[in-house]
Amino acid sequence: EVQLVESGGGLVQPGGSLRLSCAASGFTFSSYDMHWVRQATGKGLEWVSAIGTAGDTYYPGSVKGRFTISRENAKNSLYLQMNSLRAGDTAVYYCARQGYSGYDYWGQGTLVTVSS
Amino acid sequence: DIQMTQSPSSLSASVGDRVTITCQASQDISNYLNWYQQKPGKAPKLLIYDASNLETGVPSRFSGSGSGTDFTFTISSLQPEDIATYYCQQYDNLLPYTFGQGTKLEIK
Numbered sequence: 001e002v003q004l005v006e007s008g009g010g011l012v013q014p015g016g017s018l019r020l021s022c023a024a025s026g027f028t029f030s031s032y033d034m035h036w037v038r039q040a041t042g043k044g045l046e047w048v049s050a051i052g053t054a055g056d057t058y059y060p061g062s063v064k065g066r067f068t069i070s071r072e073n074a075k076n077s078l079y080l081q082m083n084s085l086r087a088g089d090t091a092v093y094y095c096a097r098q099g100y101s102g103y104d105y106w107g108q109g110t111l112v113t114v115s116s
Numbered sequence: 117d118i119q120m121t122q123s124p125s126s127l128s129a130s131v132g133d134r135v136t137i138t139c140q141a142s143q144d145i146s147n148y149l150n151w152y153q154q155k156p157g158k159a160p161k162l163l164i165y166d167a168s169n170l171e172t173g174v175p176s177r178f179s180g181s182g183s184g185t186d187f188t189f190t191i192s193s194l195q196p197e198d199i200a201t202y203y204c205q206q207y208d209n210l211l212p213y214t215f216g217q218g219t220k221l222e223i224k
Contacts, residue, residue: 045203045205047214060211094160101148101165101207102205103205106160106161107159
């Protein structure tokens with residue numbers, strides 16, 4: 001059974017840092033592109049970052065230079081290092097597996113709250 | 117970036133009704149369009165990929181159509197468990213794979 005389990009969320013002050021983790025199981029992790037998608041309370045879905053099987057990384061302008069996605073295939077793990085956090089980064093963060101054409105599996109999400 | 121315009125933003129319908137949601141892309145995306153269902157407090161779930169293909173295990177009352185810039189998502193007979201927010205998403209070629217704004221579906 002495919003499972004994605006996020007962890008690492010919490011309350012952080014503006015300007016602070018946080019590292020999210022996503023533990024994958026039930027599939028060959030190294031064979032899939034992986035993404036982070038976030039959702040502010042009551043809002044829509046926003047793509048945050050992606051990493052390919054070769055380690056190539058992608059970001060939208062809103063987080064580029066502040067967030068870093070990485071993966072450790074030996075540990076079946078995906079990470080998101082978030083620096084210089086802002087109030088606007090407050091959201092539930094999901095890791096998602098990119099299947100043939102869409103995000104076919106999602107984690108349950110981890111809440112990040114940026115507030116003083 | 118490709119923009120996705122989804123409508124309506126909210127919809128109220130009765131059990132058994134046919135429900136239709138539309139999604140328009142800002143440029144031709146062929147059939148690179150997915151539909152997701154998100155229930156409150158849960159992660160999104162992929163329902164339809166490549167505009168019209170039903171994900172395994174998804175009830176046949178859900179369907180999708182369209183290509184190019186205009187797409188439609190339909191529930192043929194609304195059931196109480198279909199109450200959720202629905203999102204379209206394009207995945208044409210380059211990132212970002214943008215989402216529509218979502219359609220919140222409620223029971224009348």
